[in-house]
Amino acid sequence: xxxxxxxxxxxxxxxxxxxxxxxxxxxxxxxxxxxxxxxxxxxxxxxxxxxxxxxxxxxxxxxxxxxxxxxxxxxxxxxxxxxxxxxxxxxxxxxxxxxxxxxxxxxxxxxxxxxxxxxxxxxxxxxxxxxxxxxxxxxxxxxxxxxxxxxxxxxxxxxxxxxxxxxxxxxxxxxxxxxxxxxxxxxxxxxxxxxxxxxxxxxxxxxxxxxxxxxxxxxxxxxxxxxxxxxxxxxxxxxxxxxxxxxxxxxxxxxxxxxxxxxxxxxxxxxxxxxxxxxxxxxxxxxxxxxxxxxxxxxxxxxxxxxxxxxxxxxxxxxxxxxxxxxxxxxxxxxxxxxxxxxxxxxxxxxxxxxxxxxxxxxxxxxxxxxxxxxxxxxxxxxxxxxxxxxxxxxxxxxxxxxxxxxxxxxxxxxxxxxxxxxxxxxxxxxxxxxxxxxxxxxxxxxxxxxxxxxxxxxxxxxxxxxxxxxxxxxxxxxxxxxxxx
Amino acid sequence: xxxxxxxxxxxxxxxxxxxxxxxxxxxxxxxxxxxxxxxxxxxxxxxxxxxxxxxxxxxxxxxxxxxxxxxxxxxxxxxxxxxxxxxxxxxxxxxxxxxxxxxxxxxxx
Numbered sequence: 090x091x092x093x094x095x096x097x098x099x100x101x102x103x104x105x106x107x108x109x110x111x112x113x114x115x116x117x118x119x120x121x122x123x124x125x126x127x128x129x130x131x132x133x134x135x136x137x138x139x140x141x142x143x144x145x146x147x148x149x150x151x152x153x154x155x156x157x158x159x160x161x162x163x164x165x166x167x168x169x170x171x172x173x174x175x176x177x178x179x180x181x182x183x184x185x186x187x188x189x190x191x192x193x194x195x196x197x198x199x200x201x202x203x204x205x206x207x208x209x210x211x212x213x214x215x216x217x218x219x220x221x222x223x224x225x226x227x228x229x230x231x232x233x234x235x236x237x238x239x240x241x242x243x244x245x246x247x248x249x250x251x252x253x254x255x256x257x258x259x260x261x262x263x264x265x266x267x268x269x270x271x272x273x274x275x276x277x278x279x280x281x282x283x284x285x286x287x288x289x290x291x292x293x294x295x296x297x298x299x300x301x302x303x304x305x306x307x308x309x310x311x312x313x314x315x316x317x318x319x320x321x322x323x324x325x326x327x328x329x330x331x332x333x334x335x336x337x338x339x340x341x342x343x344x345x346x347x348x349x350x351x352x353x354x355x356x357x358x359x360x361x362x363x364x365x366x367x368x369x370x371x372x373x374x375x376x377x378x379x380x381x382x383x384x385x386x387x388x389x390x391x392x393x394x395x396x397x398x399x400x401x402x403x404x405x406x407x408x409x410x411x412x413x414x415x416x417x418x419x420x421x422x423x424x425x426x427x428x429x430x431x432x433x434x435x436x437x438x439x440x441x442x443x444x445x446x447x448x449x450x451x452x453x454x455x456x457x458x459x460x461x462x463x464x465x466x467x468x469x470x471x472x473x474x475x476x477x478x479x480x481x482x483x484x485x486x487x488x489x490x491x492x493x494x495x496x497x498x499x500x501x502x503x504x505x506x507x508x509x510x511x512x513x514x515x516x517x518x519x520x521x522x523x524x525x526x527x528x529x530x531x532x533x534x535x536x537x538x539x540x541x542x543x544x545x546x547x548x549x550x551x552x553x554x555x556x557x558x559x560x561x562x563x564x565x566x567x568x569x570x571x572x573x574x575x
Numbered sequence: 576x577x578x579x580x581x582x583x584x585x586x587x588x589x590x591x592x593x594x595x596x597x598x599x600x601x602x603x604x605x606x607x608x609x610x611x612x613x614x615x616x617x618x619x620x621x622x623x624x625x626x627x628x629x630x631x632x633x634x635x636x637x638x639x640x641x642x643x644x645x646x647x648x649x650x651x652x653x654x655x656x657x658x659x660x661x662x663x664x665x666x667x668x669x670x671x672x673x674x675x676x677x678x679x680x681x682x683x684x
Contacts, residue, residue, distance in 0.1 A: 187657070191649050191656060284633050298632040327636070390622075396619050397619060399616065414594075416658070428594065429596075431594040435595050435596070445608060445609070448586070449609055449613075462616065466619060467630050469622060469624060470630040472624070474633065507611055507612055522633065523634070548633075
């Protein structure tokens with residue numbers, strides 16, 4: 090292979106177009122890098138070298154035949170809650186350890202149609218339930234900036250792989266922050282599309298009114314390419330809305346003059362890490378310097394997002410995870426009778442966090458508690474949506490920290506579920522409201538750990554959000570910094 | 576605000592509804608953890624939500640019908656490939672109802 094591996098999707102595209110590198114050589118180079126580095130990081134659950142090299146060879150043939158696309162021949166990683174035909178899709182759970190889906194998610198099919206190469210499946214908290222990958226039934230992924238720290242979660246494998254240069258981009262899934270939070274903790278870009286923007290077909294269901302597939306990448310433009318390639322209507326998902334998908338790359342003009350950016354004061358919590366607050370306030374000042382108008386905003390119900398989310402998401406999860414009965418796929422244990430077989434299969438197959446959320450959701454939906462918990466949480470969800478609707482009267486975007494603190498130590502919160510839930514405190518409200526959000530690097534703390542800036546947009550207005558994020562990124566150099574790995 | 580304290584009986588009831596076999600240690604751990612999480616959720620009661628409608632989903636969902644046309648589907652062998660027990664291209668399931676004793680069916684009115 091000629092020279093070093095390309096660092097971005099555009100660099101790869103440029104070198105593939107000029108014939109400086111083939112997709113086979115690029116993919117092989119990346120696979121070699123994964124083999125050399127992933128023993129320490131543990132970003133990947135499954136590597137698919139043969140399949141990837143076949144796809145790369147096919148991409149080279151397509152390019153030779155005159156085809157072109159920014160993703161043609163570009164190696165990507167897929168979070169292991171998203172189905173790729175023929176590869177294990179474990180959801181980080183023993184209950185699906187042996188499951189190999191006979192079909193691919195629509196988002197994966199679209200990446201493949203564009204010519205992308207799938208190198209493997211990345212680690213995740215079990216069924217995407219967690220904020221650190223420590224809930225994976227297999228192993229914990231390490232943060233490439235400091236191997237003793239978590240990469241965030243649940244898409245921690247995808248975030249770590251992108252940050253460490255073990256994939257040029259990746260898909261994750263975000264139910265309450267699972268793309269944005271690990272992106273912040275690993276110093277990469279993570280985008281949660283508006284609910285309904287990307288098809289959920291082939292995304293293993295966790296909380297169906299919240300789940301959304303989103304891209305992780307090194308820069309905003311790369312996230313825009315991946316969003317554009319995966320978004321759009323899908324007859325297989327009745328919630329994948331039939332709206333035109335803009336040319337997101339074309340919207341990255343670098344111009345934010347006149348854009349009204351709201352700063353929600355509730356997001357600067359008591360107890361926020363001072364370096365995080367300072368970095369985010371600097372970022373907002375920089376956007377003001379670029380010509381954006383900064384508006385003070387209140388989202389008064391922000392503090393209720395966490396308790397509402399931890400009733401709604403588990404309630405939906407308890408229904409979705411009822412399908413793991415050991416009959417059609419997955420672990421199957423015999424019991425004394427049919428019912429006991431279900432109990433044994435599920436009791437042994439699910440890990441602690443999945444069981445905890447199934448129990449919590451079952452309780453919140455059970456007779457006598459529905460009104461006090463599920464209904465109440467759903468009403469509060471309405472109040473949270475109204476907060477955002479009010480805000481959009483005064484601004485076009487919102488800017489805030491993605492997380493209240495940088496990456497925590499592996500094991501630090503593992504024994505206390507509530508402390509772990511608090512890691513998502515700044516990403517949940519947006520998920521409940523179904524809006525779009527992006528996290529991008531905006532600095533580092535004294536320990537050298539990345540800090541994330543969260544920009545939130547109106548429903549289906551990813552374009553404006555990407556434009557502001559890109560303008561900020563172009564005025565800074567955080568995205569050029571990469572972790573040093575040996 | 577009263578502290579939420581689940582009993583082991585409540586934990587067992589929920590585990591039964593959810594078809595989860597729990598160890599004794601899990602029962603007690605979940606009793607404490609679920610109590611703490613529900614206690615945290617109590618703060619929702621600070622809000623007066625009297626006639627606020629529930630948001631179950633953010634999209635205005637409606638039924639989407641398609642034409643009743645046959646289209647390609649997965650081969651049966653692919654569909655059952657992940658199943659622990661298969662017979663004649665079907666999922667084989669454990670006995671749901673016990674076999675009735677001889678003559679039972681004939682006696683039914």
